[in-house]
Amino acid sequence: MVDTAAAAPSTTEEPRLSKRGKRWLIAAAVSASLVVGSVFAFVTFQPIQVLPRVRLAPGFSLIDSYSQIVTSEDLRGQFVLYSFSYSSCETCDSIDETMLEIQEGLESADIRGLPVRLVTISVDAEDTPATLAAYADSIGADPDIWTFASVEDDRFLGDVVAGGFNTYFAQEDDGSIRLDRTFVLVDGAGIIRNEYKYQTQTSDTERILRHLGVLAEEVENSTGAASLAYEAAHLFLCYAP
Amino acid sequence: MTDTPIAEEPTPPPSRSPWRYALVALPLVIAGLVFWWGYNRAQPHQFSGAVIQGVSAAPDFTLSSDRGPVSLSDYEGKVVLLYFGYTFCPDVCPTTLFDVAGAVEDLSDDEAEDVQLVFVTIDPARDTAERLGQYVRHFDGRFVGVTGTEEEIGSVATLYGIYYRAGEGTEATGYLMEHTATLLVVDRNGNLKLVIPFGVQSDAMASDIRYMLR
Amino acid sequence: MSRPLVGILTVLALTAAACGSDADIEVSDVWGRPSPAVATNGAFYMVITNNADTTDHLISVASDACGVAELHESMMSDGVMSMSPVDAAGIEVPGGGRAALEVGGLHVMCVDKQADFVAGETFDLSLEFDNAGTMVVEAEIREG
Numbered sequence: 001m002v003d004t005a006a007a008a009p010s011t012t013e014e015p016r017l018s019k020r021g022k023r024w025l026i027a028a029a030v031s032a033s034l035v036v037g038s039v040f041a042f043v044t045f046q047p048i049q050v051l052p053r054v055r056l057a058p059g060f061s062l063i064d065s066y067s068q069i070v071t072s073e074d075l076r077g078q079f080v081l082y083s084f085s086y087s088s089c090e091t092c093d094s095i096d097e098t099m100l101e102i103q104e105g106l107e108s109a110d111i112r113g114l115p116v117r118l119v120t121i122s123v124d125a126e127d128t129p130a131t132l133a134a135y136a137d138s139i140g141a142d143p144d145i146w147t148f149a150s151v152e153d154d155r156f157l158g159d160v161v162a163g164g165f166n167t168y169f170a171q172e173d174d175g176s177i178r179l180d181r182t183f184v185l186v187d188g189a190g191i192i193r194n195e196y197k198y199q200t201q202t203s204d205t206e207r208i209l210r211h212l213g214v215l216a217e218e219v220e221n222s223t224g225a226a227s228l229a230y231e232a233a234h235l236f237l238c239y240a241p
Numbered sequence: 242m243t244d245t246p247i248a249e250e251p252t253p254p255p256s257r258s259p260w261r262y263a264l265v266a267l268p269l270v271i272a273g274l275v276f277w278w279g280y281n282r283a284q285p286h287q288f289s290g291a292v293i294q295g296v297s298a299a300p301d302f303t304l305s306s307d308r309g310p311v312s313l314s315d316y317e318g319k320v321v322l323l324y325f326g327y328t329f330c331p332d333v334c335p336t337t338l339f340d341v342a343g344a345v346e347d348l349s350d351d352e353a354e355d356v357q358l359v360f361v362t363i364d365p366a367r368d369t370a371e372r373l374g375q376y377v378r379h380f381d382g383r384f385v386g387v388t389g390t391e392e393e394i395g396s397v398a399t400l401y402g403i404y405y406r407a408g409e410g411t412e413a414t415g416y417l418m419e420h421t422a423t424l425l426v427v428d429r430n431g432n433l434k435l436v437i438p439f440g441v442q443s444d445a446m447a448s449d450i451r452y453m454l455r
Numbered sequence: 456m457s458r459p460l461v462g463i464l465t466v467l468a469l470t471a472a473a474c475g476s477d478a479d480i481e482v483s484d485v486w487g488r489p490s491p492a493v494a495t496n497g498a499f500y501m502v503i504t505n506n507a508d509t510t511d512h513l514i515s516v517a518s519d520a521c522g523v524a525e526l527h528e529s530m531m532s533d534g535v536m537s538m539s540p541v542d543a544a545g546i547e548v549p550g551g552g553r554a555a556l557e558v559g560g561l562h563v564m565c566v567d568k569q570a571d572f573v574a575g576e577t578f579d580l581s582l583e584f585d586n587a588g589t590m591v592v593e594a595e596i597r598e599g
Contacts, residue, residue, distance in 0.1 A: 021262075025266065032271075036271070036276075053292065055293055055297030056293065059398055073404050155392055156396060163300065164399055191291060328494050331498040333538070335488055375492070377491075378491075379490070379491030408538075409539060413567065414496070414525065414564065419538070
């Protein structure tokens, strides 16, 4: 950058070459100071915000409401928002509500056309593709975006949901299930980028949609010089609230 | 560098001393240095995989090798490389082990001392502890291969983000496995820190390991 | 054009035509990695060049070093590696093109190894092509 700016005068044949050269130099010096200034500004004001790579999402194999196998590998290369629920749940309304809001919000959200999937994993081993299909239908889930599924091998339900996604659930003596309200946002590389467990002042919907935008922006700038700025943002802990 | 155009000027007016340009050029040089510093800070090390910033303790496990039980916690303080594969695999698994062996070879003896590869079979039905031990030690005498019950393996794989399934094969091969072919790196503090995709060469792995050993 | 030149060109053309039939397919860089004695299976890699105009197919491979040799392909999709046999048509080698059997992709899967794959060892592989027929090539065991 500095080179081209300074070299420019030598290419034009004018009598007052040196004066132009000087102007170029001053211009270059000013822009250089701007660079220095902006590095400090970057650290101070954090213009680029990112989501930390929290930890690895679990590996799994699910059966969806169409009796199709959906694996953690099938879901790579897109953003996936996971929620946990089950078809006979009577207290899951608020979870489903938020997912539904996000499903609708995706249309207008600034996610740069990148694919987003919603996946609700059932924590009830009794759920079948049929019960999940009815459940999805009753909520108004768009099958192109939102998948309902249960863990293919029940033995690993706990590992996937409690171990991998860090979401508490337990079968009570009376057969009912206690379940934590959790949403987990996973990136295209299978890495958890945020977990939404506790209600903050901002609604989950609003935060999740905003965070999808943050992720999309990072993916869009994942090559070339811009990626440096994003790595810097990770380094300086410019984490989106 | 910035002096070049000035030097090329045909007839600089005598009244202008080159030092005046030097004065203007000085901030440029400083800016360059600051930028370089910032660049280096932002890029302390270019890892060959995805770095996990969150502090997430790698789940501990205990599985069996031909030389007794092996737990992740046995290797506390070391950098542990975890790979999930199977000995029937002729192409991808040996290639990865070969590359890891090459990386360990690249390290100094002291460094290599603090690195442990653990190969977890995803095909416990066919891979016995004995077979695994002989298999991994072919690549490097220090490597460890472990197996367990189908349930134990499934559980560990799930927690490490590994998906696997017995796929089709032929009469001669029997079933073949499909599996996540990433190499997972646990740092000296026991946190899962790095996910290396298939195809990373041994020198890049060595440089990652060396960085994590610092 | 002078007479001797025409003569030379004719000879060259005839030679080329004569050689053409068996030089249609060239196989180079045939190798396999040393593998543990305990590993039942191994893999061979190679580069096949097709000098003919028409597409040819590598249909099958046989070797004394393997109980059975099969053509397989490792496929990587988003981090997950799967391996499956190549379909019955075999591996396509386009006319004037080439096919590479390489690590993490197409390869000869040597099922039930009959010998130790030790660096420096060589094994004969018999390759059967759809058009070019059968040819025997030598595979070297070496580290990468």
